[in-house]
Amino acid sequence: MAPEFKVTPWEVSGDVDYDMLVERFGTSRIDSTLKERLAKYGEPHTLLKRNVFYSHRDLPWLLDLYDKGQSFYLYTGRGPSGDTHLGHLMPWIFAKHLQDMFGATIYFQLTDDEKFLFRQDLELEDTRRMAFENALDFMALGFDPEKTRIILDTECIKTLYPLALKVSKKVTFSTARAVFGFDNSTNIGSIFYTSIQAAPCFLESEREGRTVPCLIPCGIDQDPHFRVARDVAPGLGYPKPALIHNKMFPGLEGGDKMSSSNPDATIYTTDNAKTVKRKVGKAFTGGCVSAEEQREKGGNPEICAVFKYNYFLFEEDDAKLDDLVSRCRSGDILCGECKGLLTAKINGFLEGHQRRREEAKAIMHEITLDGFEW
Amino acid sequence: MAPEFKVTPWEVSGDVDYDMLVERFGTSRIDSTLKERLAKYGEPHTLLKRNVFYSHRDLPWLLDLYDKGQSFYLYTGRGPSGDTHLGHLMPWIFAKHLQDMFGATIYFQLTDDEKFLFRQDLELEDTRRMAFENALDFMALGFDPEKTRIILDTECIKTLYPLALKVSKKVTFSTARAVFGFDNSTNIGSIFYTSIQAAPCFLESEREGRTVPCLIPCGIDQDPHFRVARDVAPGLGYPKPALIHNKMFPGLEGGDKMSSSNPDATIYTTDNAKTVKRKVGKAFTGGCVSAEEQREKGGNPEICAVFKYNYFLFEEDDAKLDDLVSRCRSGDILCGECKGLLTAKINGFLEGHQRRREEAKAIMHEITLDGFEW
Known part of the structure; x- marks a missing residue:
């Protein structure tokens, strides 16, 4: 019998089979060939060597472009629903490594709107306050201030909204329901939200007026958002964002994902x-x-x-x-x-x-x- | 047999029975008692005398507050999908009359996002350009510049978005589907959009930190948006917006609504x-x-x-x-x-x-x- 587990951007439960997740989500494993290739750009990070970062989308494509002199930017984020824990730091530590190795600009999106929409117990004032605390932890990891920009959704919405509108016009309710498991009782803000998370994938291309590739280091639970973003990208004239996925950081109680609920x-x-x-x-x-x-x-x-x-x-x-x-x-x-x-x-x-x-x-x-x- | 007609914010078709629409939408007729009461504030406008403005929601409640010294503001708008025609001017002419009679501030919302989302043939650049042209027509009617503020959704989104988020958190897909006739193929931007149109209903209350009533003069086809806004208002601590509805301005070909499609x-x-x-x-x-x-x-x-x-x-x-x-x-x-x-x-x-x-x-x-x- 297949192990029962659930991985969505808002819930990780059960005994996660990360091999099966690669198949379920349709991502690619980071195999030894890709690892060797990555080693050419610098000393491989422990999180890569130990297969904590273990899955990707279009990473070889991104590296091909990089080898030809085309720089890319990084994009990661955090849903500010509480204090930062060690599990949150892990992908950021790897993102910092990527920034150093490739000299890349990084956008860090704090989705105060998302956490307000998906959490009945949180107000916008709460998620905004938490966002600031989370951002402190991010910057404490040593990101280059010259090459790092923090996005707080409600503050930066004027920049994000036109991009989000373009994404949202190409995503039907059917698609959102299939990808995220929404139903008739889902609120209409939550249904729209993925458009906001997609926006930074295209921000640099939009600003520069040319194709600027984007690499997203993130937990594999966030992949559904970027599957949607990747699907609509060609129709909007933007490159599909590449991804590099990590496994969830464990909880001290032995669970698969460190969670603020305990x-x-x-x-x-x-x-x-x-x-x-x-x-x-x-x-x-x-x-x-x-x-x-x-x-x-x-x-x-x-x-x-x-x-x-x-x-x-x-x-x-x-x-x-x-x-x-x-x-x-x-x-x-x-x-x-x-x-x-x-x-x-x-x-x-x-x-x-x-x-x-x-x-x-x-x-x-x-x-x-x-x-x-x- | 009941006459077959359809009235939604995006489509008016068939032979509209305005009496039946009052029942279908659950609004109230402007009866002779209410007309007499309105006449106390100034010479009644022809559009009111002739029952072009013929339906309302909570207008007596608004006037009760006004009589007690509580001022209100006006809110109306336009979906910028093309040049302004005489049909668009009609409710604005009445809105100008209301501004003069009650000394009220008016917000005029230009929904460039809406028209982009609902019209496959329009880009944001198109709807934005049209919005400027439409706004010229609005101001040509003589609104007091000191008491008039134009909202262009993509430009003012930082102000609108937090309010829209609060609205959207309280509206399920079921509700949106029932009110607007959405289905699984509707794009997720369109599903969310009503939250943006609801936002100005609560703008003054939010800014002033106290209850500021809102009166919306608009075509009765726009009522579904404000039915949603009214439903969520109490839960957000805002007053329900009051409405005064007009019938559609006819086309020269004899149809019920002047339309840019001909x-x-x-x-x-x-x-x-x-x-x-x-x-x-x-x-x-x-x-x-x-x-x-x-x-x-x-x-x-x-x-x-x-x-x-x-x-x-x-x-x-x-x-x-x-x-x-x-x-x-x-x-x-x-x-x-x-x-x-x-x-x-x-x-x-x-x-x-x-x-x-x-x-x-x-x-x-x-x-x-x-x-x-x-």
Whole structure:
């Protein structure tokens, strides 16, 4: 029986089979040939080597153009529905790597309209406030302020709206229903919304008056939006945006996606050291019931949230990661010690991140699209 | 059998039964009591006396508030899909009368987004250009520049969008489908669009941070949009907009609505005297086949487009209109002469209108919402 899971831009549930998702969505795997090609542009990022970024659309096409001297721009975003957590940072860290490697401009879209429309409990004032906090985290990762522009949908709507109108004219309700699972009770703002998320895909082409390719690093759950955008692009005279997809960042409780709906299984970028220690301490692991049993039988890193955190973000050294796995399996290291090591790494990262986050406040007014004021 | 006719914001067809429309839409007739009440605020306009403005929603409620010292604002608009014709001017002439009588601010919305979305043959550049031309005609009618603000949707979207989002969150696809007759092939921009037309209903309340009532003079074909707006208003903390509806201005070919789809049966505000003469000359009348027969049997003003033009706009003097009817029925005046009289009146009006239309160009930059530049 096929595993039951659901992946939409607004819901990731069940035990996600990422191989099956590539087939279901019709994307392409990043295979060894493509990995080798990417290695020509610079040292491959750990997230690529470890297949966290594992799927794409039209990446070879984009690289062909780049090789011929045609620059491209990056576009990613965030739906501001709450505080930023480590799961949000992951694709942005990779986006920063891409900006450095290709010298690319990046647009970061904060969809305050989307979260207002899809969340009954949020007002526009809420999503707008959260957007600012999220943007601080984005900039704390070190994006080049000269090559980075923040889009806040309600502030930048005059730029986005004409593009969104053009997209929306080519998308029927049938299509939106099929792609997003809408029904008769869906509100008409939500139905229209994908047009707004599509707009930045074409922004540079529109502004430059010529074809400017776009590469979107994003979670594979966001792919449906860009499938729609890609479908309409040729009819509007724009190139289809290329994509590079990541798997979801896991929750500490062992689930497939870190989610704000369980704050205790979610590490926020503003958590203090004590909170991180407490949350990691409660993480789901592959350990045994007793220390004795674990020393004898060993642990199981494959199902362990602590291991996944190391794998995704906190142990970039392959040899050290392998060593950790061996020691876990042999019963040489127990969960308590392993959690302690991860806690130290996360707190080390957050200490620097929180400092850079504060520093980012000084430049927030310089990096907004069309010079909007927060 | 009930007469077959269709009235939506995008289509008026068949032989419209305006009495039945009041029941179908659930609006209220302007009865003699309400007419008498309106007469207290100033000399009643011909269009009201003659029941061209014949239906309303919540007008007594608005007047009650006005009597207690609560001012209201006016809101009307135009979908810029082509040149302005006399049919477009009619509700604006009445709106001008309301502005004068109540000293009210008026918002005039030009829905360049709507016409782009609903018309396959129009681009945004087209509807925007037409919007400017339409706005010239509006201002040529003498609106007070100090109390008039033009909204061009794509230019003013930053102001409209947050309001539209709030509206759209409360309107399901089911509702939009039921009210507007949408189906699965409707594009998602069109589905969302009513939210944009609803936004100005709440603009003054939003800006003032208090309840500011809104009165919308408009063709009854636009009522469905405002039915939606009225339904969501209480949930958003805004007052329901009040409406006063007019019947459609007839075409010269005898149809119920002057339409740009038959340019020869449509008098544009920029037509020259010769063109007007030609078009009126070809108008459908209630005359007989031969002059002899008509002198004997008389004509039928009830079905005559020339009579309707006099009734709606060009003969404000009731006694003179009655005299014209008598002379028609008795065979004393034939269609050729009657057409000549109407032609002279229209050309007299257009001469002044076209001059004021040119003069309006000088103030167009002063009267835009949020100071947008054309």
